[in-house]
Amino acid sequence: MTRTDPLVERMRPFGTTIFTEMSALAVRTGAVNLGQGFPDTDGPPEMLAAAAEALAGGANQYPPLPGIPALRHAITAHEQRFWGLTRDPDTEVVVTAGATEAIAAAILALCEPGDEVVCFEPYYDSYAASITLAGAVRRPVTLRPGPAGRYEFDEAELREAFGRRTRLVLLNTPHNPTGKVFTAAELELIAGLCREHDVVAVTDEVYEHLVFDGRHVPLAGLPGMRERTLRISSAGKTFSCTGWKIGWATGPASLVSALLRVKQFLTFVNGAPLQPAVAVALGLPDSYFTGFAAGLRERRDGLVAGLAEAGLAVLPAEGTYFVTADIRPLGGVDGIEFCRELPARCGVVAVPTQVFYDNRDAGRHLIRFAFCKRAEVIDEAVSRLKRLAA
Numbered sequence: 001m002t003r004t005d006p007l008v009e010r011m012r013p014f015g016t017t018i019f020t021e022m023s024a025l026a027v028r029t030g031a032v033n034l035g036q037g038f039p040d041t042d043g044p045p046e047m048l049a050a051a052a053e054a055l056a057g058g059a060n061q062y063p064p065l066p067g068i069p070a071l072r073h074a075i076t077a078h079e080q081r082f083w084g085l086t087r088d089p090d091t092e093v094v095v096t097a098g099a100t101e102a103i104a105a106a107i108l109a110l111c112e113p114g115d116e117v118v119c120f121e122p123y124y125d126s127y128a129a130s131i132t133l134a135g136a137v138r139r140p141v142t143l144r145p146g147p148a149g150r151y152e153f154d155e156a157e158l159r160e161a162f163g164r165r166t167r168l169v170l171l172n173t174p175h176n177p178t179g180k181v182f183t184a185a186e187l188e189l190i191a192g193l194c195r196e197h198d199v200v201a202v203t204d205e206v207y208e209h210l211v212f213d214g215r216h217v218p219l220a221g222l223p224g225m226r227e228r229t230l231r232i233s234s235a236g237k238t239f240s241c242t243g244w245k246i247g248w249a250t251g252p253a254s255l256v257s258a259l260l261r262v263k264q265f266l267t268f269v270n271g272a273p274l275q276p277a278v279a280v281a282l283g284l285p286d287s288y289f290t291g292f293a294a295g296l297r298e299r300r301d302g303l304v305a306g307l308a309e310a311g312l313a314v315l316p317a318e319g320t321y322f323v324t325a326d327i328r329p330l331g332g333v334d335g336i337e338f339c340r341e342l343p344a345r346c347g348v349v350a351v352p353t354q355v356f357y358d359n360r361d362a363g364r365h366l367i368r369f370a371f372c373k374r375a376e377v378i379d380e381a382v383s384r385l386k387r388l389a390a
């Protein structure tokens with residue numbers, strides 16, 4: 001038998017990501033890149049100093065499999081302080097190579113081949129790949145802009161997605177790429193279905209500190225959910241260090257130890273000198289976290305105003321680094337085409353969100369902009385976007 005493509009069949013649908021294409025386009029054209037969601041400034045100086053000190057001080061060998069005790073304690077103290085969740089730092093926490101590894105290890109640890117994972121589309125791109133690697137099957141529930149403009153899902157569609165083979169629900173709130181924050185009623189509905197069908201929830205809460213109105217609510221805090229939820233977060237977004245890849249998962253000891261069993265053979269451990277630094281960051285005063293959210297809110301407001309002025313229909317961005325917009329008022333039909341032409345039309349790069357759906361038609365006309373950039377970069381983008389209206 002001759003093989004033309006050595007890649008296993010199930011991974012063939014996963015090409016290079018849209019970010020690779022759009023970031024290359026930004027470089028080639030000199031456009032302002034609001035495509036990929038990484039900050040263009042460093043995180044808190046106390047954290048950077050602690051990392052430098054740890055690196056010079058010999059923290060350069062394998063840390064313990066679940067993470068260094070100082071970081072595990074900082075993670076549980078942070079969860080207690082902000083979300084009122086109480087956990088044992090010795091048995092209910094694991095440090096991972098970013099939220100991405102935590103998500104992959106959770107799915108690989110908990111899903112048998114053929115098990116189903118309920119998730120909301122558009123979804124973060126690693127979800128589909130991790131579900132596929134595990135031989136599991138995704139059951140997407142589509143988020144669509146409702147009458148008030150907010151992204152919503154249909155209750156009947158969610159109920160229908162749960163069945164005999166459902167093993168997990170994968171929930172990301174605040175949600176990338178839409179900027180949606182799931183409401184209390186939506187969380188209660190999801191929790192009720194998890195309890196009814198005896199399903200485990202894996203929650204991706206990397207934007208837990210970026211809710212612009214109101215407060216973040218972890219699903220794990222709802223009745224009956226603590227014992228069936230793996231709550232995942234990461235230092236990358238909260239402390240503007242996306243290249244560090246220090247993430248974590250917390251949950252009941254049985255779920256955490258299952259995740260650990262897989263994780264030990266994926267990366268085993270990572271980031272020895274970064275772990276003590278993230279522990280320092282998690283212990284920063286409340287003013288750091290409120291100031292961080294306030295800064296992003298201001299930049300969101302600036303970009304949202306600019307996008308509206310350019311003639312796009314802007315959807316509400318309630319949290320995260322991102323805002324989405326409908327291109328149809330500008331005569332756009334397909335987000336991929338629109339984004340490919342955007343640098344030539346106005347010198348700005350965005351990403352089409354249809355690539356994050358199974359049901360691509362639902363997102364064909366939607367594109368995403370990141371506002372986690374310096375104020376002067378947002379201002380420059382806003383002034384360039386004016387060319388679209390002209």
Ligand SMILES: *Cc1c(COP(=O)(O)O)cnc(C)c1O
Nearest residue numbers: 098099100124176204234236247
């Ligand atoms: C950025 C991001 C991640 C990845 O986090 P890492 O810590 O960099 O692995 C996971 N989920 C969502 C929704 C994200 O936006």
